[in-house]
Amino acid sequence: MKLAICVRTDWSDAVRASRDAAARVRKAGHDVVEVALDSAELKADVTGVTLACVFGGDGTVLRAARALAPAGIPLLGVNLGRLGFLTAITVDEFDAALSDFLAARYTIEERALLDARLQRGGTSAARWLALNDVVVARGAQVRSIHVAVRVDDEPLIVYWADGVVVATSTGSTAYAFSVGGPLILPTAQNIVVVPIAPHLSFANAVVLGPDQRVELEVSDEPSRVSIDGQEEHELREGDRIAVRRSETVAKFVRTAHARPFVSLLRQKILKEIGT
Numbered sequence: 001m002k003l004a005i006c007v008r009t010d011w012s013d014a015v016r017a018s019r020d021a022a023a024r025v026r027k028a029g030h031d032v033v034e035v036a037l038d039s040a041e042l043k044a045d046v047t048g049v050t051l052a053c054v055f056g057g058d059g060t061v062l063r064a065a066r067a068l069a070p071a072g073i074p075l076l077g078v079n080l081g082r083l084g085f086l087t088a089i090t091v092d093e094f095d096a097a098l099s100d101f102l103a104a105r106y107t108i109e110e111r112a113l114l115d116a117r118l119q120r121g122g123t124s125a126a127r128w129l130a131l132n133d134v135v136v137a138r139g140a141q142v143r144s145i146h147v148a149v150r151v152d153d154e155p156l157i158v159y160w161a162d163g164v165v166v167a168t169s170t171g172s173t174a175y176a177f178s179v180g181g182p183l184i185l186p187t188a189q190n191i192v193v194v195p196i197a198p199h200l201s202f203a204n205a206v207v208l209g210p211d212q213r214v215e216l217e218v219s220d221e222p223s224r225v226s227i228d229g230q231e232e233h234e235l236r237e238g239d240r241i242a243v244r245r246s247e248t249v250a251k252f253v254r255t256a257h258a259r260p261f262v263s264l265l266r267q268k269i270l271k272e273i274g275t
Contacts, residue, residue: 057081139222
């Protein structure tokens with residue numbers, strides 16, 4: 001069995017922990033490849049990999065999911081960060097969780113991804129996958145922008161706002177939640193649309209079904225599109241971002257060591273630990 005140990009090379013603690021783990025896994029007789037998530041050779045490096053063990057925080061797992069989901073490689077997130085919604089286990093639990101995986105004592109949890117396409121001048125100019133969210137927002141100037149929202153090709157609303165978030169259920173606890181969106185359990189397939197600081201406009205979130213399509217059209221510059229808060233691109237007046245649920249899914253390994261999502265909600269957001 002070939003395993004990948006994945007890390008961001010700019011996080012020294014994660015690099016150190018991943019190298020220690022890789023050494024232990026090799027000593028146990030397994031084929032291991034150490035992968036830098038920012039490597040241009042990433043696709044070739046993970047060829048034939050059965051499991052990707054991702055050392056870092058939720059942001060590292062977001063990066064890994066976008067890169068590895070198209071190859072169908074399941075992820076085991078190992079937490080060195082603060083939040084831990086996507087990193088299911090701690091560094092101390094890694095060896096036991098990997099043993100469970102190797103003994104087939106695990107389940108696979110599938111998470112929806114968003115397929116976002118930039119339409120410019122009537123042609124497709126770019127395409128991205130997102131695990132958390134696709135955000136159309138104002139640029140560097142502190143001013144609102146007009147964003148026209150269509151659902152299944154029907155006009156819904158034109159927001160005058162700082163921007164609009166389109167999120168998966170996984171992303172509902174991230175940016176969408178911070179601007180007033182609902183909490184959606186991560187295995188749900190829904191899509192949520194949430195405006196950012198709307199001015200004299202409908203301020204509530206809109207929850208869509210898994211097969212519905214959203215289109216965001218910007219009427220002002222400067223504006224930009226953000227993918228999972230990690231990749232940004234400038235937009236032009238008239239650009240359209242078409243968003244739908246991707247046919248590709250992100251796969252997460254769940255062992256007995258993974259904390260239940262509702263427990264994480266209590267600890268990280270609802271603050272009800274011990275009650």
